[in-house]
Amino acid sequence: MAIYADVIIIGGGPAGSTCAWKLLKKGVDCLLLDKQVFPRTKPCGGWLMPEVLEDLEIDAGEYPLSLMSFDRYHVHFKYLNLCLKSLQFAIQRYEFDNWLLERSAVTVIQHQVAHIKQDSGYYVIDDQYKCKYLIGAGGTNCPVYRTFFKSINPRARELQAVTLVDEFPYDCSDENLHLWFSINLLPGYAWYVPKCKGIVNVGIGTLTPRLQKKNDSIKKEWQKFIEKVSALSLIIDYQYNPRGYVYYLRSNVEVGQVGNAYLVGDAAGLATRDMAEGIGPAVKSGLLAADSITEGKTYELSLIKKYSSGNSLLNRVTEYFLADS
Numbered sequence: 001m002a003i004y005a006d007v008i009i010i011g012g013g014p015a016g017s018t019c020a021w022k023l024l025k026k027g028v029d030c031l032l033l034d035k036q037v038f039p040r041t042k043p044c045g046g047w048l049m050p051e052v053l054e055d056l057e058i059d060a061g062e063y064p065l066s067l068m069s070f071d072r073y074h075v076h077f078k079y080l081n082l083c084l085k086s087l088q089f090a091i092q093r094y095e096f097d098n099w100l101l102e103r104s105a106v107t108v109i110q111h112q113v114a115h116i117k118q119d120s121g122y123y124v125i126d127d128q129y130k131c132k133y134l135i136g137a138g139g140t141n142c143p144v145y146r147t148f149f150k151s152i153n154p155r156a157r158e159l160q161a162v163t164l165v166d167e168f169p170y171d172c173s174d175e176n177l178h179l180w181f182s183i184n185l186l187p188g189y190a191w192y193v194p195k196c197k198g199i200v201n202v203g204i205g206t207l208t209p210r211l212q213k214k215n216d217s218i219k220k221e222w223q224k225f226i227e228k229v230s231a232l233s234l235i236i237d238y239q240y241n242p243r244g245y246v247y248y249l250r251s252n253v254e255v256g257q258v259g260n261a262y263l264v265g266d267a268a269g270l271a272t273r274d275m276a277e278g279i280g281p282a283v284k285s286g287l288l289a290a291d292s293i294t295e296g297k298t299y300e301l302s303l304i305k306k307y308s309s310g311n312s313l314l315n316r317v318t319e320y321f322l323a324d325s
Contacts, residue, residue, distance in 0.1 A: 002124060005031035007293060008131035010113055010144055012038060012101050014279050015265025016137030018056065018286035020106035026294040032101075033129065034138075035112035039098035043165040043243040044279075045191055045203055047090045047177070049308055052280045055287060056100070065095040066196035073177040084311060088177065090195045092167070113143040123261065133293050134261045137286065140247045142267035148258050155269050156251035158209050161188065161276055164222045164242040165203035172200050174234055183225065186210055188276065190225045192234055202229060205276055208246070218244065249273050250281075250306045257299040262289040268301060272308040280308055 007023055009016045012034035023030045047070075053060055060067060068090040075082045101108065116134070117124050123134040136144025145153075178192040188206035195201060204218070204225045211217060222242060229235050248269035256263050264270075265282030272281060284304045292299040 002128055002130040003031070004130045005029050006131060007031070007133040007135060008033065008123070008125065008129055009106070009135040009137055010034075010125075011135075011137030011139060011142060011265070011267070012036075012108060013042070013097055013137060013139065013265060013282065014100055015267070015282035015286045016135065017097070017100040017104045017106070018283045019135050019137065019264060019290045021100070021104035022287055022290035023293065024105055026290070028290075028294060030106055031129065031131070032104075032106045032108045033111045033113060033125070034108060035110065037110055038101050038108070039094050041243075042093035042097060043163070043167075043203075043245055044093045045090075045165065045193055045201055046093050046096070046167070046195070046279075047088050047193055047277075049277070049280055049310075050087050050089070052283055053089065055280075055283050060089065065099055066092055066199070068193075068195045070177045073179060076178065076180045077182060086310060090177070090193050090201070092195060092199060113138070116143055116147045118259075132260060135286075135289055136261065136263045136267045137265050137282075139266045140245075140269075142263070144261055145263055145267050148261045149255065149263055152258070153255040153263075155248045158207070159249040159251050159269075160208045160246060161205055161249055161271065162208045162211070162218045162244060162246050163203055163205035163276075164218050164244045165201065166240050166242040167195075167199060167201040168238070168241075169198050170200040170235060170238065171198055172234075178234070180225075180228070184216075184221065186214075186216075186221070190228075192229060200235065202226070202235065202240075203242070207249075247271055247276075247278065249276060254301045256285070256289075256301045257292070262292070262299060264289050270301070270304055272306060274307045274309045274311075277308045281305070 007030035009032045136142045172194040181189040186206045190204035193201040264285035270281035271278040
């Protein structure tokens with residue numbers, strides 16, 4: 001006999017754990033399935049806007065793990081360098097995601113979902129789990145998206161982003177946050193993010209179709225970027241081991257619910273158009289899905305911001321480069 005819960009969430013990242021946290025606070029029976037065991041490594045820049053902490057009801061001074069705050073960040077274009085004032089935070093995803101999942105108090109089962117079907121008003125997962133409401137929080141390759149949304153909610157191929165990231169212990173000489181936009185006239189940017197406990201995160205991301213158009217690759221762009229980092233003496237004589245992932249920037253697709261099935265976070269393709277930031281939209285969508293289930297509110301992806309920097313210049317630059325995608 002299948003294990004039953006009113007709500008089953010597939011995926012334990014910030015979208016899934018936030019949704020579970022909100023549902024359980026409202027007294028809703030829910031279960032979470034994830035193919036990995038937490039804590040798990042997650043390639044990501046790992047910075048947050050203050051709104052994310054507000055949505056999660058986290059006091060920055062009371063967060064028990066590593067949290068780096070910045071009151072400004074340095075933005076570099078080809079011939080222009082700017083210092084922009086904006087409060088931001090940097091976390092380590094390995095810690096942060098596990099902490100959110102534990103805080104939610106949801107029952108977590110390690111399980112890789114292979115098949116989902118509907119049966120008499122319920123969702124049945126691999127003939128082992130059954131629920132009335134289903135939350136797809138499994139990232140870009142979420143099985144809920146593949147099963148119920150792919151044909152009616154196609155992702156914008158031209159907005160597929162690819163990223164290479166490395167995070168490692170390093171004695172940083174520069175504790176500022178740096179972003180380099182439009183390297184080699186590609187949409188996207190590269191970053192250098194120092195974190196607490198002597199940790200630094202570096203990465204680069206751009207759009208896959210634009211790389212293909214230039215007969216280029218993310219690995220080649222990564223190599224050029226770390227040569228720049230070395231030339232600037234930010235990181236010297238380090239043997240990198242970057243990890244990559246693929247996701248989608250926000251397009252005009254707004255279908256996030258079909259019946260009692262919901263998509264949240266990267267499963268819905270919600271990364272912001274300017275900063276390609278996914279944690280904030282993941283958290284917001286998880287909260288909105290929980291509100292829809294518990295309060296009957298319409299689940300509207302239009303309520304989730306398409307931009308995260310709050311800087312109109314970056315927004316305009318972003319749209320200029322995306323327009324040619």
